[in-house]
Amino acid sequence: MINKDVIIVGGGISGLSAAKILSQYNLSVTIIDRNDYLGGQLKKQTHKLKSFDNQRGFEIIHTLIKLLKEHRNIEIILNTTSSAIYEDLILTAINKNNYLKYKAKTYLIATGSIDKHIAFENNDLPGIFPSSVIQTLMHVYGIVPEKELLIFGSGNVALIIASYLIEAGLKVKAIVEESDHVLGDDMYLNKIHDLGIQLYLNYKIDKAIGETAVEAVKIKHVKNKSEVIIENIQTLCVASGLSPLTQLLNMSGVKMSYKTYLGGFVPVLNEFNQTSNPNIFACGDVTGIEDANISMYEGYLAGLGILKHLGYQNDEIDEQLNLYQEKLHNLKEIMHIHYDTNNQKTLKVGPYVL
Numbered sequence: 001m002i003n004k005d006v007i008i009v010g011g012g013i014s015g016l017s018a019a020k021i022l023s024q025y026n027l028s029v030t031i032i033d034r035n036d037y038l039g040g041q042l043k044k045q046t047h048k049l050k051s052f053d054n055q056r057g058f059e060i061i062h063t064l065i066k067l068l069k070e071h072r073n074i075e076i077i078l079n080t081t082s083s084a085i086y087e088d089l090i091l092t093a094i095n096k097n098n099y100l101k102y103k104a105k106t107y108l109i110a111t112g113s114i115d116k117h118i119a120f121e122n123n124d125l126p127g128i129f130p131s132s133v134i135q136t137l138m139h140v141y142g143i144v145p146e147k148e149l150l151i152f153g154s155g156n157v158a159l160i161i162a163s164y165l166i167e168a169g170l171k172v173k174a175i176v177e178e179s180d181h182v183l184g185d186d187m188y189l190n191k192i193h194d195l196g197i198q199l200y201l202n203y204k205i206d207k208a209i210g211e212t213a214v215e216a217v218k219i220k221h222v223k224n225k226s227e228v229i230i231e232n233i234q235t236l237c238v239a240s241g242l243s244p245l246t247q248l249l250n251m252s253g254v255k256m257s258y259k260t261y262l263g264g265f266v267p268v269l270n271e272f273n274q275t276s277n278p279n280i281f282a283c284g285d286v287t288g289i290e291d292a293n294i295s296m297y298e299g300y301l302a303g304l305g306i307l308k309h310l311g312y313q314n315d316e317i318d319e320q321l322n323l324y325q326e327k328l329h330n331l332k333e334i335m336h337i338h339y340d341t342n343n344q345k346t347l348k349v350g351p352y353v354l
Contacts, residue, residue, distance in 0.1 A: 001090075001101050001102070001103055002030075002100065002101065002102045002103070003102075003103050003104070004028045004029070004030050004102060004103075004104045004105075005027040005028045005029065005104065005105050005106070005310065006022055006027055006028070006029045006030070006104055006105065006106050006107070006108065006306060006310075007029075007030050007032065007091060007102055007104040007106075007107050007108070008029065008030070008031045008032070008107075008108045008110060009032050009082045009091070009107065009108070009109050009110060009111055009248060010031075010032075010033060010040070010109065010110035010111045010112055010284065010286070011031050011032075011033035011035075011038035011039065011040065011076070011078075011110075012038075012039060012040025012041060012042060012110060012112050012284055012285075012295070013039070013040060013041075013042045013060070013061070013064075013284065013292055013295050013296050013299065014110045014112075014283040014284025014285075014295040014296065014298055014299035014302070015031060015033075015040075015108065015110035015283070015284065015299060016031070016038065016039075016061070016064045016065070016068065016299065017064070017283075017295075017296045017297075017298075017299025017300050017303065018108055018110065018281075018283060018299040018300070018302045018303035018306070019031055019068055019074055019303070020064060020067060020068065020299075020300075020303070021299075021300055021303030021304055021307070021320075022074075022303050022306065022307070023067070023068055023071040023073065023074050024071075025307060025312060026073065027073060027310070028073055028075070029073055029074050029075065030075040030076075030077060030102070030104075031068075031074065031075070031076045031077065032077050032080050032082055032093055033076075033077070033078050033080065034079070034080060034081040034082070035078065035079070036078050036079050037078070037140060038061065038065055038076065038078070039057075039058065039061035039065075040112050040284075041057075041112065041113075041132065041135075041285075041292070042057040042058075042060060042061055042292055043057060043058050043061045043139070043140065044057065044058075044132075044135035044136060044138075044139040044140060045057025045058065045139075045160075045292075046058060046139055046164070049292065052292070052293070057292070058139070077093075077095065079095060079096065080093050080094065080095040080100070081093060081094050081095075082111075082248060084248075084251055085107065085109075085248050085251055085252045085280075086251070086252075087252070087253060089103060089104065089107070089279055090102070090103055091103075091104065091107065105279065105310060106279050106280070106281065106306050106309060106310060107252075107279065107280045107281070108280075108281045108282070108283065108302055108303075108306065109248050109249055109252075109267075109280065109281070109282045109286055110282070110283050110284045110286060110299065110302075111245040111246075111247075111248060111284075111286045112244075112245055112284055112285045112286060113242035113243060113244055113245055113263065113285035113286070113289055114132075114242065114243055114245050115130035115131060115132050115133075115238070115240070115241075115242060115243075116240045116241045116242060116243050116263075117130070117238070117240070118152070118205065118238060118240050120204075120205040120206060120207060120208065121206065121207040121208065122207060122208040122209070122210070122214075123205075123208060125208045125210050125213055125214045126212065126213040126214070127145075127146065127210070127213045127214035127233075127234055127235050127236060128208060128214055128235075128236045128238065129145065129235065129236070129237055129238070130237075130238055130239075131153070131157050131158060131161055131237055131238065131239035132242075134161055134165075134235075134237050135157075135161065135164075138164060138168065139164075144165075144168050144169075144170060145165075145170070145234070145235040145237075146170075146234030146235045147169075147170050147171060147234060148170070148171045148173055148232055148233055148234050148235070149165060149170060149171065149172050149173065149233065149234070149235040149236070149237055150172075150173055150174055150175075150176065150217050150230055150233045150235070150236050150237070151172060151174070151175045151176070151236075151237045151239060152175075152176045152177075152204075152205050152236065152237070152238050152239060152240060153175075153176075153177065153183075153238065153239030153240050153241070154175055154177035154179070154182040154183045154184055154199070154239075155183045155184050155239060155241065156183075156184040156185055156188055157239050158175060158184065158237070158239035159175075159182075159184040159185075159188035159189060159191070159192055160188060161237060161239065162175060162192060162195070162197055163188070163191055163192070163195070166195055166197075172195075172197050173198070173230055173232070173233065174197065174198040174199070174200055174230055175192065175197055175198070175199050175200070176200045176203050176204070176205065176217075176219050177199065177200065177201050177202075177203070178202070178203065178204045178222060179201065179202070180201055180202050181201065182199065182201070200219060200228065202221055202222050202223060203219040203220065203221055203222065203228070204219065204220060204222055205217060205218075205219055205236075205238075206218045206219055206220040206227065208236060209229070213234070214233055214234065214235070214236050215231070215232070215233060215234075216229055216230060216231040216232070216233055217229070217230050217233050217236055218230075241263070241289070242263055242285065242289045243263045243264045243289070244262070244263050244264055244265065244266055244285055244286045244287065244288060244289065245285070245286055246264075246265055246266065246267070246286055249267050249275070249280075249282060249286065250265075252275075252277060252280055253277070254267050254268070254275040254276045254277045254280055254282075255267070255268040255275070255276035256268065259288060261288075262287075262288030262289060262290070263285075263288060263289040266286070266287050266288045267282045267286070267287060269282060269287060271301075271325060272301060272302070272304065272305025272308065272309075272321075273287070273298055273301050273302040273305055274302075274305050274309065278309065279309075281302045281305055281306055281309075282302070283295065283298035283299045283301070283302040284298060284299065291331070293331060294328065294331055294332065297324050297327055297328040297331065298328065300320070300324045301321065301324050301325065301328065304317055304320055304321050304324070305321075308321075
């Protein structure tokens with residue numbers, strides 16, 4: 001049994017932000033991540049992010065990792081999958097052929113999200129990838145997909161990936177969207193128009209065509225049922241959104257609530273990102289699919305909440321809590337999200353849709 005003060009499951013922006021807070025105190029902290037790298041989704045972002053002072057995602061992550069490695073109380077374990085967390089607060093993990101058992105005073109679940117999968121005929125043909133896989137291949141391992149692609153989905157992720165692919169010398173034949181309008185921001189949509197990518201609105205994927213790999217895609221209009229076959233496709237990128245990766249939270253028995261606009265079931269949290277089990281905190285996309293800046297602030301709040309839970313009390317902690325709670329509140333107000341009286345995230349009436 002390995003005993004720790006704090007175990008953080010997930011090394012994305014939220015988990016690393018919490019670790020940054022905890023690194024300043026005399027606590028044994030272990031970060032466990034199933035990948036062979038830290039940074040989660042943000043590591044794959046090579047474009048400039050306005051909300052991070054025009055830094056690129058991988059630059060933000062690099063700075064955080066460099067800071068954490070300067071603190072001996074922060075342990076980083078990669079290539080390790082957290083397989084279960086039990087009511088007695090024992091967490092099990094698998095690293096290669098090793099089965100590990102941990103016991104921590106406090107856990108922070110920052111497991112992020114997973115791509116939503118959609119049902120259509122032959123959706124298991126080789127050459128069909130979720131958007132996060134395309135990003136991982138290109139921006140983590142330097143591998144580009146086949147030369148002619150089709151993208152399903154028109155959110156910011158889909159539009160940014162389309163730009164990446166064209167910059168890499170590939171051909172995006174079309175973007176298909178089930179809604180009657182593009183879901184991404186105008187700044188990304190304008191670039192798509194400039195690049196001359198064809199848009200099919202009100203269409204969904206009906207069938208992937210091919211014997212041993214995808215060669216063409218049949219799309220169908222959602223209203224009049226007319227069909228279009230887009231030929232000479234070697235890759236289909238499915239960017240249909242994300243869902244919180246909540247399996248560990250479900251196993252732990254904490255209270256969950258279904259929030260459509262946050263991507264599915266999410267944990268019920270207080271103002272410190274503490275769950276119904278006082279020894280378990282959560283932050284980032286596992287609490288709902290939102291902006292990377294929100295994930296960062298949630299990580300800071302969770303880290304500060306953990307300090308208070310473990311008995312640390314000082315004016316600096318309280319000042320930081322007030323600061324980040326205000327920043328998070330203001331950011332959510334911009335995005336038309338707020339906390340109700342029970343600290344449940346709710347969507348305000350307005351034009352903004354997550």
